[in-house]
Amino acid sequence: MCGIVGYVGSKKAIDILLEGLTNLEYRGYDSAGVAVNVDGKVQLYKAEGKLQNLKDVVEKNYAEISKSTIGIGHIRWATHGAPSIINAHPHTCNCGKVAVVHNGIIENFKELREKLEKEGCTFRSQTDTETVAHLVASKFAKTKDLTEAVRLATKEIEGAYALCVIHQDVKDTIVATRRNAPLLVGLGENEYYIASDVPAIIQYTKKAMYLDDNQIVTVTPSSMKLIDIDNNPIQGKIETLPWEPVALSKMGYKHFMLKEIHEQPDVVRNVLSGKLRAMDEPITLKEVTLDKEKLKNLSRIQIVACGTSLHAAMVGKYIIEDFCGISVDVEPSSEYIYRKTITDKNTLVIGVSQSGETADTITAVRQAKAKGSHILIVTNRPDSTMAREADSLVPVYAGIEVSVAATKSYMAQLISFYLLAIYMAEIKGSMDVNELKDLKHELIVLPQKIEKVLAHKEDIQKCARAFSGSKDFIFIARGINYPTALEGALKLKEISYINATGYTAGELKHGPIAMLDETMPVLSILMKGKVYDKILSNSEEAKARNARMIALTDSSDTKLNELFDYIIRIPEISEILSPALAVVPLQLLAYYIAEFLGKDVDQPRNLAKSVTVE
Numbered sequence: 001m002c003g004i005v006g007y008v009g010s011k012k013a014i015d016i017l018l019e020g021l022t023n024l025e026y027r028g029y030d031s032a033g034v035a036v037n038v039d040g041k042v043q044l045y046k047a048e049g050k051l052q053n054l055k056d057v058v059e060k061n062y063a064e065i066s067k068s069t070i071g072i073g074h075i076r077w078a079t080h081g082a083p084s085i086i087n088a089h090p091h092t093c094n095c096g097k098v099a100v101v102h103n104g105i106i107e108n109f110k111e112l113r114e115k116l117e118k119e120g121c122t123f124r125s126q127t128d129t130e131t132v133a134h135l136v137a138s139k140f141a142k143t144k145d146l147t148e149a150v151r152l153a154t155k156e157i158e159g160a161y162a163l164c165v166i167h168q169d170v171k172d173t174i175v176a177t178r179r180n181a182p183l184l185v186g187l188g189e190n191e192y193y194i195a196s197d198v199p200a201i202i203q204y205t206k207k208a209m210y211l212d213d214n215q216i217v218t219v220t221p222s223s224m225k226l227i228d229i230d231n232n233p234i235q236g237k238i239e240t241l242p243w244e245p246v247a248l249s250k251m252g253y254k255h256f257m258l259k260e261i262h263e264q265p266d267v268v269r270n271v272l273s274g275k276l277r278a279m280d281e282p283i284t285l286k287e288v289t290l291d292k293e294k295l296k297n298l299s300r301i302q303i304v305a306c307g308t309s310l311h312a313a314m315v316g317k318y319i320i321e322d323f324c325g326i327s328v329d330v331e332p333s334s335e336y337i338y339r340k341t342i343t344d345k346n347t348l349v350i351g352v353s354q355s356g357e358t359a360d361t362i363t364a365v366r367q368a369k370a371k372g373s374h375i376l377i378v379t380n381r382p383d384s385t386m387a388r389e390a391d392s393l394v395p396v397y398a399g400i401e402v403s404v405a406a407t408k409s410y411m412a413q414l415i416s417f418y419l420l421a422i423y424m425a426e427i428k429g430s431m432d433v434n435e436l437k438d439l440k441h442e443l444i445v446l447p448q449k450i451e452k453v454l455a456h457k458e459d460i461q462k463c464a465r466a467f468s469g470s471k472d473f474i475f476i477a478r479g480i481n482y483p484t485a486l487e488g489a490l491k492l493k494e495i496s497y498i499n500a501t502g503y504t505a506g507e508l509k510h511g512p513i514a515m516l517d518e519t520m521p522v523l524s525i526l527m528k529g530k531v532y533d534k535i536l537s538n539s540e541e542a543k544a545r546n547a548r549m550i551a552l553t554d555s556s557d558t559k560l561n562e563l564f565d566y567i568i569r570i571p572e573i574s575e576i577l578s579p580a581l582a583v584v585p586l587q588l589l590a591y592y593i594a595e596f597l598g599k600d601v602d603q604p605r606n607l608a609k610s611v612t613v614e
């Protein structure tokens, strides 16, 4: 979604702003803008559409713009008002001296706008953000102090925000603050960076300070001052950012998505490292603080998540129930938060999120926390808002994921669920020792199996070419691979815009079968195990309706050749671990179809990498 970059120091601010925004592009946006201060005057440059359009505007005025050593920049994902130059950030007050960029939603913007209009403010955009510019200007008129003006403004603002503010008359100063939206300050030599996310600044500095809610930071080239909303000074914690700038390079791959799919063997190794040390040693999860007795007595587990993380949670349900015998409910966070929260201290609530910033999941875990549940967060971002809400944390260590379509983070979430389920089963003593050893061994050799799938990607490419003209797609599976079917369908629809749906194979004849004919491809996930024969029968039923059939299987049964038009074979794997292998060809299939269709694979239309609004 939206992204913020700010800079104050001695370098050309515009270069840093545009580079930072480029590194946030993956989040999804529809317009962009910057504000700089040239010869004591705030100047705005904005463009609709891709960042390149803004770069073209800047290019024409570069000599002038590059004089500024201070600036704020933004990419906007429209919430209030259409994507347009007028609605793009930064927004300014009447006289244009205050410039503001904002991530989040100001919930009481209508009331504030009415009040400010009565005071004489003229609004130009439909955004909620413009109210902040006018509000800060009105406070500044009284206080003549930008930090104080921002502080007083935030006392009146309701909702979620990360804000970055400059004022023409307050030389070389940026004031930034946050509530329920991430923001960090990067520290350089006589310079400071502000960013809504690490990739914007990682190539300049690894020293950073994360802001907490309601903290206000004021930076100049030579100083940084942090206060809370009641004007009390605060000592910020300076941290070393864990990423290397190289994470933002495609490393020779055509797209980040393809690179990230190929990183999955190493992601599995990373997740297992230090947690699964030997087959006869118990799993260690250092940051899971749930008391062992409490864990043994858990009556229920609830898992909340969205999108791909929800599919990982569904696999999690299957394995936790299987290994531990504890009943697990999985629900989209956006549903969980709008009904009665029925949970208690004997229920473990697990939030799953790649970004750790998904607004619905943050709200869901907060609601559960208020009811006394222990909150365990599975996330790729231990520095995120959600991680800060956690009683227990399972960091998944997939590394930065740039492609909007989640791939390696899904893999890392799945492996983390296997580790968590085994960890709990070992404490509860609910699993057979030999079964445990076999499973651990299979986890250790999983990366090699994924590598084998990746080594045969040309087969999947051929299949993708053959089916890239399809308007619709059905994925069927049963049991533990039903979430794999959902994830395969989600990947395909989000990057190729083909209408793809995942069904439990048994449901096919209760309605969806009516859609089947020669124009409808059906992909059956046929992994050897207890539901293999059942899915085979369901596939026969689909074939009898002339559907074009694709099998994804670990079976070498040659009889499948008669039934299926195309067979994607993967190495043999136990049914319980099969979701972690079966998803890889589906990611590749979606990728190659989207690539054949010439889609914007890494930044699909309308989508944002982290959905920070409910």
Ligand code: M6R
Residues within 6 Å of the ligand: 306, 307, 308, 309, 310, 352, 353, 354, 355, 356, 357, 358, 361, 404, 405, 406, 407, 494, 607, 608, 609, 610, 611
């Ligand atoms: O950051 P999160 O895992 O909480 O994000 C949840 C979804 O928005 C995300 O998985 C989305 O569905 C991806 N685009 C899937 O590829």
